[in-house]
Every structure is written in structure tokens, then in C-alpha cells.
Amino acid sequence: MAREAGIAAITIQRWLSKLKEGTLEIAAEGSEPTPNQRHPAEKFKLLMQGRLLPEDQRGEWLRQNGLHDEHLNLWEQELAQFMTDKQDDLKAENMALKKKNKELEKELTRKEKALAEVVALLTLKKKLDTRYGADEEA
Secondary structure, three states: OHHHHOOOHHHHHHHHHHHHHOOOOOOOOOOOOOHHHOOHHHHHHHHHHHHHOOHHHHHHHHHHOOOOHHHHHHHHHHHHHHHHHHHHHHHHHHHHHHHHHHHHHHHHHHHHHHHHHHHHHHHHHHHHHHHHHHHHHO
């Protein structure tokens, strides 16, 4: 059968095992995506719409959108997890930026001190040159 269809035998075996497990998802052409295949923005929009509806209208709305109440609960958990992950990422990025800022400030302070030292040395050299340098050059 694999040779006739031009599909690798291992692929057919995977499809069969997924079918037995009940995890095989078959999408017909032109059909609406399954709840798990929806874009995150669409999931959020549907989640907000579903949560705003009164309880007695929610069942009909769920059927019209091809959803179950479990999908809304799952999407809510996904959103909460996403926000937590995003917040953690932002905290880590903030800490890295603070560390980088501190290092840059430390380097700037070091360079300012070195510059001040060079200016002081140049000023002393000028004073010495004006006092003793004119006699030695002539």
C-alpha cells in the first residue's frame, strides 16, 4: 500500500498508531481549523467572547463556533502560562540590561578618572614647560 500511494511505510505506521491512540487529526479542505489549530489571537478573541456571554447562551455559541467549554478553560490556562512566561522573560531581560548598564557605568567612571588624570598631567606639563621649558629650549 505504501508503494502504491507513494508514501513512506514509516509514515503510514505513525498514522495508524496515532489513529489507535485517538490523536490523529484529519482536516478536510476548506473546513474550519480545529480548536488547537487556531491562531492565538483568534483563541483570545473567542475566549473573551465566550466568557462575556451569559451561561444560558454559552452552549449555543460554543456549538456555532465548533468548541467545547473545555477549550475555553484550556485556552485560559494557555494564556495565563503565556503571560507568566512573558513576565519571566521580561524580568530576565530587565536584569541583564541592569547588569549591562552597571558595567557600562563602571567603565565610564574608570574612563572619566583616566581622562581627569591625563588632563592633570597635561596641565602640570604645561606649567613646567612655561616655567622651565622656555629656558632650556633657547
